[in-house]
Amino acid sequence: xxxxxxxxxxxxxxxxxxxxxxxxxxxxxxxxxxxxxxxxxxxxxxxxxxxxxxxxxxxxxxxxxxxxxxxxxxxxxxxxxxxxxxxxxxxxxxxxxxxxxxxxxxxxxxxxxxxxxxxxxxxxxxxxxxxxxxxxxxxxxxxxxxxxxxxxxxxxxxxxxxxxxxxxxxxxxxxxxxxxxxxxxxxxxxxxxxxxxxxxxxxxxxxxxxxxxxxxxxxxxxxxxxxxxxxxxxxxxxxxxx
Ligand code: SF4
Numbered sequence: 001x002x003x004x005x006x007x008x009x010x011x012x013x014x015x016x017x018x019x020x021x022x023x024x025x026x027x028x029x030x031x032x033x034x035x036x037x038x039x040x041x042x043x044x045x046x047x048x049x050x051x052x053x054x055x056x057x058x059x060x061x062x063x064x065x066x067x068x069x070x071x072x073x074x075x076x077x078x079x080x081x082x083x084x085x086x087x088x089x090x091x092x093x094x095x096x097x098x099x100x101x102x103x104x105x106x107x108x109x110x111x112x113x114x115x116x117x118x119x120x121x122x123x124x125x126x127x128x129x130x131x132x133x134x135x136x137x138x139x140x141x142x143x144x145x146x147x148x149x150x151x152x153x154x155x156x157x158x159x160x161x162x163x164x165x166x167x168x169x170x171x172x173x174x175x176x177x178x179x180x181x182x183x184x185x186x187x188x189x190x191x192x193x194x195x196x197x198x199x200x201x202x203x204x205x206x207x208x209x210x211x212x213x214x215x216x217x218x219x220x221x222x223x224x225x226x227x228x229x230x231x232x233x234x235x236x237x238x239x240x241x242x
Contacts, residue, residue, distance in 0.1 A: 026168035034138035052142035
């Protein structure tokens with residue numbers, strides 16, 4: 001049995017035991033299962049990020065939080081990141097930036113997103129996260145099943161290449177999320193009140209219309225709903241050849 005198959009079996013077993021677990025229980029399990037210092041939280045500091053980060057801060061505000069600063073984000077997101085870090089007392093938030101030489105070579109005019117979103121996301125998101133995760137054995141993210149599409153059936157734990165990947169919020173509903181915001185007094189992303197239900201890079205984010213899925217405003221009119229960091233088998237630390 002290969003290492004990947006072994007990790008897959010371990011993830012499947014963990015997932016069975018965590019089927020009805022709360023977000024905090026999933027995070028606590030992640031901390032127990034992954035060697036000390038080898039577990040990372042990944043956050044976009046988007047409209048729903050405060051909920052996962054609140055649970056993380058309750059368990060251990062010193063866990064490393066990786067934030068992809070693509071260079072194409074809204075200023076409001078950067079301000080919100082700083083506000084949430086202060087509000088929750090997070091002590092190890094790391095901003096990951098794309099390699100300057102790679103961006104200069106592949107996207108000198110910063111318009112690659114117009115012609116090739118796969119490559120743009122690769123150099124600005126997938127590659128930096130892949131490189132950073134080389135220093136970790138597990139990661140935690142904030143995807144929810146109610147987002148639909150590829151997220152509709154995500155488990156609490158899955159194997160992601162050589163890493164264990166934890167989805168503590170998988171089973172939460174939109175209403176659950178709102179309840180946490182209200183009961184904990186969490187600040188909202190400033191763009192939410194302007195109609196953005198999901199916020200990523202500026203060129204690839206639009207407002208969501210009444211009745212649309214939460215992520216409908218991302219890569220609108222393109223056959224795309226994810227940037228690539230959530231495709232199974234992210235080659236952490238392996239580089240990507242670009
Ligand atoms: S979301 Fe858009 S701008 Fe951001 S990295 Fe992907 S293609 Fe580029």
